[in-house]
Amino acid sequence: MKPRFWRGWSIGLRMAFITMLPVVLLFSSFVWYSWYAHRAQVDEELAERGRILARALAETSEYNVISGNLSDLRLTIDGLVQSDSSIYRVDIVDTTGRNAVSVLSKHPIRPEPRWYEATIRKQVVWINLFSDNGAPHVSASSGTRAPTQTAEVVGRVRVTMSPTNMLAKQLHRFRIELALAALALAASGALAYVLARSLTVPLQEAIGKLRQIRGGHYRVQLPVTTGGEVGELQASIGDMSVALERSKQDLENKVAERTRDYRKLIQKVNSIVEDERKSIAVEIHDELNASLIAVRLGAQTIGQLATKAPQGPEVEQIRDNAQAITKMALDLYANGRRLVRRLRPEVLDMLGLHGAVEEMVSHYRSSGVHFEFDSKGDFSRIGNELAISAYRIVQEALSNIMKHSQAGFARVSLTLSDAAHALQIEVRDDGEGFDPALASEGIGIIGMRERVFALGGTIQVQSRPGEGTLVAISLPLDGTGAE
Incomplete structure (x- = not known):
């Protein structure tokens, strides 16, 4: 399965994400566990102190409850509550369920939703000073029975604890731990950035050189600055640049050579064409035009002879044909001159x-x-x-x-x-x-x-x-x- 959400990401961003993802997950797990541990520690400590405090108050308040000296008991409990900020409230409840003594802490704290309870018991010791026959005991060795103890419930102690101050202390410790963890996370992020840069910078340089090669600048300098696959890529680009430059130079040399050959061939062809045109023009000028001049002169001579001969229809026809031949020779001579000028312009040689x-x-x-x-x-x-x-x-x-x-x-x-x-x-x-x-x-x-x-x-x-x-x-x- 290939992730699609990072298709548009750069490789540096991908590397930073890959590096930081487990670090962030570890950081989140550490923060959650740290807070859970601190909170669990507060709950355990409050529960233990609440149970111990309830049992201690139950044992020490037995006489005051039996004797009804509740004012001294209230003072004692009040001093205890005000001196310990983790105690929110202490209640002494009689057997009927009525609050005999109730002391509330003056500290700005919030209570727990539960309380810790201990029973106040009145201990009664029964001692029989007479023997079974009614005679008084003389000594302890005369077979006296052990005293009998009975317990009677006279009330209950309810202690309500407050986690406010303990949570504040644990929160302070948690903040210190969180700051240290955040510092470690920032250091990890900086390290990830540096490592990503160490990978992306050579890649960006390699991409830039490849773009130059694509643009036609085949001779590029790309030093090998790292190892591994990126270093091999840099070395390969350098080798490819040298090979492309050599191939380009060879191709340019071949093209230049073929161009020179092509130009020489065209020059040769043009020279041959011009020479052939010149040769044809010379032949037309020297041979054809000379022949046409001879024809014209012959026709003119025939016409002149026809004028001297006795006149008749035949002589008149000879004279007309001689004039037509003379005109045709002149036209052919003019056409030949035009053809010669097109084949080899004489004016180019003269002017x-x-x-x-x-x-x-x-x-x-x-x-x-x-x-x-x-x-x-x-x-x-x-x-x-x-x-x-x-x-x-x-x-x-x-x-x-x-x-x-x-x-x-x-x-x-x-x-x-x-x-x-x-x-x-x-x-x-x-x-x-x-x-x-x-x-x-x-x-x-x-x-x-x-x-x-x-x-x-x-x-x-x-x-x-x-x-x-x-x-x-x-x-x-x-x-x-x-x-």
Whole structure:
């Protein structure tokens, strides 16, 4: 059976309760027995004194009762009663039951509910001075008979005792005993408190250290201050702290190593993608566009020859087809140029990051959204890899604005901070916004995060429904993200 009343108690309170419960029970038993013993002693002493006093008065008052000298008897009894505070009342009762003498104590005491009674007897001695034949006795040796005694009841003595004074004396002794017992109880309580504290303080320290470990502070110092199970607990917590700290460090090292590998992989992938884009752009620019130029020139030559030939329906059709081929070649060449700019922005190589972003923002202004661009710093110090990644990040952010935000205004800011040794990028719009806690990230934001993390930077996306969106990015100037 498990006690339920102390489920909410602390272990210190439980220990104090366990320690003090038998002490309190022993104290209560001692107090009750002490008072019972003192009271029983008073009752026994009063009973004994009452019986002795009644017999003594019965023996000494025989003559006064027989002779009727009750005044002297009253004085004697009165002196006895007033001198002994344990006597409450003495009554001399004759054979008819009438009080011949009654003396009451003048002390402020209370009587017992009973009295002690002794019989007053008149002793009569009969002596026969003659022999059986009527002759007087000559000597005691002549065969005289022994005298005959008879007893006659002439009254009774009733003594009523009072326990007041005896109880007062016993109460004084009981109070001294109670004070000593209470002192012992207080000492036991203080000892129980000290012992409970010696157990609870190490436990509280251990609990505090466990809470620190639960909060993530694995390296804690917990000295072993006691023995037994509590000491083993303290030692175990210390060992666990060391093991957790070592495991945490190993895990952090593995995570850091995997993060570095992941960043290097992303950088490698991005580099390969950019190289492939550059290769495709070069092929489009050098081969496809050259072919389209040749086609356009051939079509123009055919058209010129058609104008010199004799006119006819066939010649007119040749000239129209040559013009259509020329227009189609020009359109394909323009589309190729746009595709090349998307794959490998030439303006980034010619104007750098600042000019490339400004040119991109100017291009998006034709979409109906009012774009603003501002910059601060010398962007010529930015490396090629960092410039390409920053350009792609801004490009993806503006693409998201055009696809999802329904914005009417957007601002792009580039800041090269020498103090932070980082490139700060901010893209803000006044569109519909979203709740980041509820909405899942799209492919565009995930791509931006991967590029930022690959360079060792940070990205923050702040948005609320109806209040637009802010994308804040910080990229270190080394552009590698390696540690």
